[in-house]
Amino acid sequence: MAKVAVIGVGQSAFVRAYPGSIRELAFEAYKDAMRDAGIKPEQIDASVICSAPEYDKQRTPAGLMAEYLGLNPQPTFYVESVCSSSSSGLRTAYALVASGLHDVVMVLGFQKMSEISSAESQERMGRGADIQWEAPFGTMMPAYYAMYARGHFEKYGTTEEDLGLIRLKSSTYGVINEKAVFRKSLTLEKILEPKYIATPLKMMDCCANADGSSCVIVASEEKAKDLCSKPVWIKGLGMATAPINMAGRDSFSGLKCAQLAAKRAYEMAGISPSDVNVAEVHDCFTIAEMMAYEDLGFARQGEGPQLIRNKETYKEGKIPVNVDGGLLSKGHPIGATGGSQIRTIVLQLRDEAGPMQVPGAKIGLVHNIGGVGIYGNVSIFGVE
Template sequence: MRDAYIVGAGQTAFGSFPEESYRSLFATAFDRAMASADALSPEDIDEAVVGTLGVGGRQIGLSGPAVTEHVGLSVPTTRVENACAASGYAVRNAVQAVKSGMADVVLAGGYEVMTDASGDATKYWLGVSGETEWERLTGTTFAGTYAQMADAYLHEYDATVDDLSRAAVKNHANGAKNPHAHLAFECSLEDASEGTVVADPLTLYHCCPTSDGAAAVVVASEDVVDDADFDAARVAGVGAASDRVGLFERDTYTSIPASERAAEAAYEMADRNPGDVDLAEVHDCFAIAELLAYEDLGFCGRGEAPELLREGATDPDGDLPVNVSGGLKSKGHPIGATGAGQVVELWKQLTGRAGDRQVADANLALAHNVGGSGGAAVVTLLEGDQ
C-alpha cells in the first residue's frame, strides 16, 4: 500500500464560544488546515471523514455533510461516532482511504459544541459514552467510572492522589503556553490534590473541561507529496481496537486493553516500539487515564506510571514529553474534535510550528485517543522528516 502523509492541519481554540455553531467552528479549522497545506486547494480533496458525538441532540441528521457543504466541498462525506475517539477514527479512516488508493487527498476532522447545554444535559451526553443500561441509567457518571479506575489503581499499586495531581499540574503548565487551550493557567500540586471532590478520589483538577471546538487534518498520498512542496509528516502506523463498553464487563479496572491492542497494531505497522517514541499526546480525560496510558502504550511497566511523573520523564524537557499541548485536561475536550486535535499538535511539533511548546529533535510522535472508558481506542504514529 502507498504511504500516507499529514500535509496540513488546523484547529480552533478550544473553549466556550456561545456565538459559534458547529458549522462555523469546523469552517475555521478547515480554513487553517488548508492554509497550512498551501500547495492544495479544496478542489483537490476527494472525500471527507468527520467525527462528532453530537452533544445536545445534534447526533440526529446529516451533520457530516452539513459541515463539508458549509465549507464548499461537494465530496463523499462519512461521519464517525465513536464517542471521544470519533475523530481519531476519522483520521484512521482517511489514512486507510489514501493507503488503499481509493483517494489521493482526504480531509479528516471533528467538531463539537458542548457548552450550550446545561450541566445536567452535558453530564447525560458524556454518560452515553459509556454503557447505558447498567452504568448511566443506574446513576454512574463519566467521572464516576474513571473514579472507580483511579480507586482500583491507588489500591493495587504504590500510588497516591498526588500522583494523579502531578499529571494535572504538568498539563496545566503546558497548556498555559498554548493559545488554543481552554484552561490556559497553571495550578499547584496542592490546588489539584485538595480541590473540590468530583468523584472520590478525583478532584476538579483531575477532570477535563467540556469544550467547544473543531480540528481538521489533510491526509495525502505519497504521489501528491512527491509532486509538491509540503511540510509533511508520514503516517508510520495506525492501530485501533474495541472492547466491552461497560467497565464492569472487563477483567481489569487498572488498564484499558483496547489502548494496549491499538498500540501494538500501530507499532507493528510502523516496525517500531515504545522506546522509539519521542513525543506523545495521550487521552487524559481524567488524570488516571494518563497514568493508564503510560502503561498501556508500553512506556513503562504496570504500576510504574507514578514514577515517570515523579521523575519528570514526561515533562517537556524529559525523556518522553507527554501532552505538551496541555492535553484534554488543559487544552480541552470537545469530544468529536479531540482525536484530530491531537494529530494537529503532533504535526505542528514535527514540522517546527509549535511555538513556545516546541520539543526539540522529535522524530516519532504518538497520538492516543480513547472512546468512553475504553470501549474503543485508536493510536496513530507520525514520523517527521529529521
C-alpha cells in the first residue's frame, strides 16, 4: 500500500455557542490547516466534509463548504458516521490518495450544535438508536453509556470513584488547552457530587455539546516530502461496526467495534499496544475512556481502573491518554471531534504540543467511536 502522510492540521476553538454561520466556523479550522501545510486551495485535489446531518440546517453541506473555501471545481465528498465522522473521513481520504486517484485531500469536520435546542439535540441523539425498536422508548446517550457503566461495575468491581479519577485527569489537562470549552480545574469531591444524569453517571461524567471545526490535510508520499518538513505518516487504520440494537450485543463491559478496529489497525501498522506512546480516546463519558483502556489493549479486561488509579494515563505515565483534556474538557462537536483528536496526535508527534507534550512521542493512536459503539475507528500515526 502506498504511503500517505498528514501534512497539515487545524482546529477552531470549541465553544458552547458560535456566533457565525457553519461556513465561517469551518473556515477557522481550514485557515489553520492551510497555513500549517503551507499550500493554496488549488493544490487540494479533493475534499471530504464530515458532520452529523441531523444537526445541520444546511442540506448537502459538502457543496456549501467547497464553494466557500474556494475548492471548486475539485471533487468533494460527504462522510457521516455520527461521532466518528471525521475519522471515517480520514479513512476515505487515505483510500483516495493511496489508490493514486488524488495526491492531496482535505478532511474537514464541523458541527454547530447550538443551531438547535438542547431538547432537540437529545432527541436527535436518541434517533441514533433504531427508530423502530429503541428510540421510541426514550433512549438517550447518557442512559446507554450508564448501562455499559453498570455492566463494567458488575463484572469487574469498577466504582464511581474510578470514573471520577478519569474526569479529574481530564480537568487537569483541559486547563492548559486553549481550544477547550472547559478550562477549569476540578476536585474529586466536586466530581463525585451526586448530581446523577443516568445512574451511575453524574453530571461530571458526561461531556458537553459544543460548536467547532477541525481540518486535516493528507498527501501522497511524493507530495508530502515535497511540501512538508515534518510529515506524520498514517501507519494503520482499523474500522468495525456493531449491531445498532442493544439486543444484538453480547457484552456490556466493552465495545466490540473498538476491539476489532484496534486489532486491524495494529496489524496494518505492524505494532502492538505497548508500542503506542500517546493516545486520544473517545471519552464522551468517563466509562467510555475506561472501556477504551481495555478495548485498545492498554490494560487487560477489567484492569482499566488500575491504570487511572496509578496515574499511568497521565502525561508522565506509561500510556498518556487524552492529555489535551479529551471530549470531557474540550467538548464534543460531533463532526469535528475525530479531526481534533488527530490534530492533537499530529502535534504530539511533531513535538509541537506545548505544555501538553509527551516527551519523545513517536507513535500515536486515535480511538473515535460513533454512537453507542455502532462505529469504531482506530487510527495509528508515526513519524517514520
